[in-house]
Every structure is written in structure tokens, then in C-alpha cells.
Amino acid sequence: MPSLVLPGELVSSQWLAEHRNHSELILLDASWHMPLTQRNGYQEWLNERIDNARFFDFDREVCDQDSAFPHMMPTPQHFELSAQLLGINNNSVIVVYDSLGIFSSPRVWWMFKTMGFTQVAVLDGGLPAWKEAGFPLNTQPPEKVAHQGDFKAVYHADLISDTKQVVDAIDDKQTAIIDARARNRFLGEVPEARKGLRSGHMPSAINLPISEVLHNQTMKNAYQLAQIFEALMPQKQRMVFSCGSGVTACILALAAKLAGYDALSVYDGSWSEWGANQTLPVVQSK
Structure with a gap:
């Protein structure tokens, strides 16, 4: 299978549908909601997601947990291990989406850019656009990541x-x-x-x-x-x-x-x- 190449910083639902089974593609659900909405991005991912999407929790897990301020950037070491546990490799191609369209997904796109990873894009329109296009969703319990990846972070201060x-x-x-x-x-x-x-x-x-x-x-x-x-x-x-x-x-x-x-x-x-x-x-x- 030839290497996957992103068309740019944004990808369409049609592009994702055509490439979502590529071995190098990693799909991340980065849904996060303002506290007053009382919505839970992780719970929503459990209930409904684009197939094979893994949840990227930048609010509680992939963050500086000692900071007094919300979801601050973690250390490169923390980020690296978190990405590896999601099965992300140095040759992975990442597409990030969220459940509001374009809201929290660019935060994860920027985090990966900050950690030296360039093959990352945002799904334009996110989950709503995917649904509107009539593409399938997975409502079964998510499977665990099978293998730890070899992602290496290179921090761009x-x-x-x-x-x-x-x-x-x-x-x-x-x-x-x-x-x-x-x-x-x-x-x-x-x-x-x-x-x-x-x-x-x-x-x-x-x-x-x-x-x-x-x-x-x-x-x-x-x-x-x-x-x-x-x-x-x-x-x-x-x-x-x-x-x-x-x-x-x-x-x-x-x-x-x-x-x-x-x-x-x-x-x-x-x-x-x-x-x-x-x-x-x-x-x-x-």
C-alpha cells in the first residue's frame, strides 16, 4: 500500500471516507465542551464515533496536570508517551475531528505541530459534516489500541x-x-x-x-x-x-x-x- 499523503491542513469528509482504512491513518476524536454545557466528549465518543477513532483527552490526560490553568501543554515526554499509547508512529498520518464541527480539534492539531509532527490535519466540519454526508458511524464499544507506537516528540518552543x-x-x-x-x-x-x-x-x-x-x-x-x-x-x-x-x-x-x-x-x-x-x-x- 503506497504511503498516505495529506492534501493540506484540512481534509474533507469525502477524503477521509476514501482513505479511512489506510494502514498509516490514525483518526483522533478530540471533542471537548465548555464546562457550562455539561456535555462530556469522552462519553459521547464511547456512544458514537467514526470507525477506528481513538479519543484524545487534552483536557484531563494529555496536559500539564500540575498547572492551575486548564489543559496546558504537557512536557514533550508526557505527550510522547500519550501518543505512543494511542498507537501513533512517526510515519502515522493523523486526522483530528470533534463533535461540534471545528471547535476543539484544532487544539490537538496545534499540539502535534508543537511536538514536531507535521502529518496532521483537521476534518473540516468534524463529526456533523461526516454525518451529513451519510457516512457510517460506530456505536459499538471501542476496541483497545493493539500496539504501542514509536512516536517521538521534538518540541518547537x-x-x-x-x-x-x-x-x-x-x-x-x-x-x-x-x-x-x-x-x-x-x-x-x-x-x-x-x-x-x-x-x-x-x-x-x-x-x-x-x-x-x-x-x-x-x-x-x-x-x-x-x-x-x-x-x-x-x-x-x-x-x-x-x-x-x-x-x-x-x-x-x-x-x-x-x-x-x-x-x-x-x-x-x-x-x-x-x-x-x-x-x-x-x-x-x-
Whole structure:
């Protein structure tokens, strides 16, 4: 069987259906829901999934479990072992999806990119698009992974930003801080859902809600995305993406990548870290 090659950072349901039985393909369900929804991505995966999909739990398992902030990036060693236990090899080709369309799957796509793995893509439209296309689902109990993989992590620190780097970016004319939260949260017009967080945004940050890059929970095309980013930043420059807790920021990272940008980073702690630190500057609408 010839080696599998991804067509890009996004794949369609049709492409996945044609290649889902390839020996190199690893399908990951990365479904995660905001706490207030009271939905459980893991339980939903147990009940219904694309056949052979393995569950990637970046919220409770593949994360820094000692951090005070939610689903922070784990160490390369932790990530490597977690990927191996999912049967992932260095020559695997990974497709990530989630149950909302495009919501949490780009977070796992970005995690693999950060760990030096390039053969990874997001299923455009996720599970809803797969269902709408009429492709089959598996509702039987999932099988255990048969063999541990040989995946090796190579950490790319430039793809993840910490608080100090974001502080430095505030006055850096070559770097744009882009916030993925809804505009009323960005402006501080509504309180944050997480207790103890201030409302508002970082100085010099630009607001680009995720709804602006999506259409019916699928990604807008590359031309549309390029227009969006060029309108925000006429000259190409480095971008640091932030959101509530580092998940939807990765949707913007994916959108920027599709639009042709490469100098990209995600602020891992995002507003859950910035908003909780009383020493950091916050801007609110007046």
C-alpha cells in the first residue's frame, strides 16, 4: 500500500471516507465542551464515533496536570508517551475531528505541530459534516489500541507563548496579539464565566472572534481567510493567538496557516492566566 499523503491542513469528509482504512491513518476524536454545557466528549465518543477513532483527552490526560490553568501543554515526554499509547508512529498520518464541527480539534492539531509532527490535519466540519454526508458511524464499544507506537516528540518552543512573551509582544510592532473571544468578552462588557477573572483584553490586542473565520462550523476558504487577516494586518507579521483557555485560539492559528501565514504562536494560558493575574494590564471598553 503506497504511503498516505495529506492534501493540506484540512481534509474533507469525502477524503477521509476514501482513505479511512489506510494502514498509516490514525483518526483522533478530540471533542471537548465548555464546562457550562455539561456535555462530556469522552462519553459521547464511547456512544458514537467514526470507525477506528481513538479519543484524545487534552483536557484531563494529555496536559500539564500540575498547572492551575486548564489543559496546558504537557512536557514533550508526557505527550510522547500519550501518543505512543494511542498507537501513533512517526510515519502515522493523523486526522483530528470533534463533535461540534471545528471547535476543539484544532487544539490537538496545534499540539502535534508543537511536538514536531507535521502529518496532521483537521476534518473540516468534524463529526456533523461526516454525518451529513451519510457516512457510517460506530456505536459499538471501542476496541483497545493493539500496539504501542514509536512516536517521538521534538518540541518547537516558538509555537507556544508564555505570559512574558505576550507582555513583550504588546509593544512589538512586528507582532500582533489576536484574541479569539466573542467581542463582548473582549471589550469587557460581560463577566468571564470562570470565577476570579477580570474582564477585558490585553493592550494592543486585536479581536477576531472565531465566528469570523467559520461558516456553518466549517472553515472559510483560503482566499476569504487571507482577506480577513490582510484587513487586520496589511503587512505580514508574527501573530500570537489568545482566547479563554487556549482552545479556540488554535482555530485562528489554523485559519492563519490556511491563509498563508507561518510565524504563528498560541498563548497557552490565554485569558484564564492573564485575567487571573492582577499585575498584568487589562483594557476595557468605556
